Amino acid sequence: MTSPRRHRRPTPTHHRCPGACARMVPNHHFACDDCWKRLPREIRRSLVVHRRGGQTGPGRDQVENAAGQWFLDNPPPVPVPGPP
Numbered sequence: 001m002t003s004p005r006r007h008r009r010p011t012p013t014h015h016r017c018p019g020a021c022a023r024m025v026p027n028h029h030f031a032c033d034d035c036w037k038r039l040p041r042e043i044r045r046s047l048v049v050h051r052r053g054g055q056t057g058p059g060r061d062q063v064e065n066a067a068g069q070w071f072l073d074n075p076p077p078v079p080v081p082g083p084p
């Protein structure tokens, strides 16, 4: 066991959320809750179908790439810094 506090790095059980929020999410989730909710329903539906049972393959890659591209095209709302 090494340092247990590496929350920001991919691990065997977690990966970085593709939604550019820098959160780490468990591998059985594609994205964190906030980013997941931002995805269009049809993309979420495809992800659920293709990731069911932990299956892998070109279909899943295609869907995940499409979702990743959607996040690139639709960046998260950036909070406007207020006065100190």
Ligand SMILES: [Zn+2]
Pocket: 017, 018, 019, 020, 021, 022, 023, 031, 032, 033, 034, 035, 036
């Ligand atoms: Zn996220």
